[in-house]
Amino acid sequence: MRSYSHNSSLHLFRCFGKLAVNLRHNNNDTFIAMKRLLIIAFFLLVLSVPATAQRRLIDAVDKTPVSIASILDAAGNMVGFTLSDGTFTDIPSSSYPVTIRCIGYEQLVIETPQDKTYEIMPVSYELDEVVIVPVERNILKQTFYVREYFSMNTQTDTVTYFIEHMAHRFIPATEKVKYSGNTSLRIQCTRAYSRIKMFGKDSVASDPKSMFPSMLSVIDLYDEEELAHESLREQGGAGNIYEEKGKSGMSLIQKQNAHTFTVIEDVLAEKEGHSVSPWSLKMLGLAMDIGQLYTTRVYRVNDKGVYLPKDMIECGMVMEADGRGKFIRKILKSDKPVEVRLMIEAYLVDSDYLTKEEAKAEYKKKDSDVEFVIPSTVPPLNDATRQMVERANGNQ
Secondary structure (H helix, E strand, O other), rough: OOOHHEEEEEEEHHHHHHHHHHHHOOOOOHHHHHHHHHHHHHHHHHHOOOOOOOOEEEEOOOEEEOOEEEEOOOOOOEEEEEEEOEEEEEHHHOOEEEEEEEEOOOOOOOOOOOOOOOEEEOOOOOOOOOOOOOOOOOEEEEEEEEEEEEEEHHHHHEEEEEEEEOOOOOOOEOOOOOOOOOOEEEEEEEEEEEEEEEEOOEEEEOOOOOOOOOOHHHHHOOOOEOOOHHHHHHOOOOEEEEEOOOOOOOEEEEEEOEEEEEEEEEEEOOHHHEEOOOHHHHHHOOOOEEEEEEEEOOOOOOOOOOOOOOHEEEEEEEEEEEOOOOOHHHHHHOHHHHHHHEEEEEEEEEEEOHHHHHHHHHHOOOOOOOOOOOOOOOOOOOOOHHHHHHHHOOOO
């Protein structure tokens, strides 16, 4: 079958149009026949028009789509993310330049909007040393450096929070170990910053006590065994990416390269309408219609395809919601729902093995003089967030 270009189809469309007008005055049957041809020509024109170009993000090494990469605008607010096929959500031109951040990848800055495919470099990790764990020291202590980006937006006003933590958790080294202690992530120290642009004013602050509560408790660091799909475990198998579809989205994506094994989960993929409104938030005046909620975990790759908490090196979460609660709307003095976006990044700093008694005692111990340690694999702050921090600290 011959394929027509856009220009040739347009020319054919015009010719049929002129011919139909002339024939209408001469022969009605011929006009009807030509009208049918005109309809056919119209469909040929539509089919021949190329699809609208899209902005897309791929891995610079293996060329696979990079999904759930957060997009921050020139003011440091999260304005979107990439979908499962790597395409961008709708980002207005006024948001540029934008910064792309994704767990397991270096930071990417895009100065101007262009409909093209962008490549982002994966982070290279050093091979982990083999650690022989003594039988009695079977509780794994992991220390993380954590970043939270939280924003609330209306059409005219914006509230932006950037919060850093040092945090740790204590978990069984293997599934066979029984441990009754608290395994949730525990914050050791915090640095928090805010920027409020409302009613024509622009102010910053750095007092953690006056900030919006940390959302770190909602992140799932996952403390269970995780299996790579058999297609990724088999040598010479079905490539380096595996996907599972849910009711309303790609529920699971597993990616593997020479350095890392990455798991991305769409928490709402099985929800009707890809949305949820937690009743617990409604009780607090924080009612939200959560439309996007994803978690990401990155492990050091191994030959077995079996991943334990000790193998994790980074993890994160992305959330997008419409805030309908009175408390949220009160902050921005809005009578309409507020756009709420959250991104959390957690980077492993250190690991150690303790006895059960040591772990329980250390979890209860009050921390003092804890220093912030930022791993070399953590991307630098985007310009807007860095300027907010410098301004809040009196450096500008």
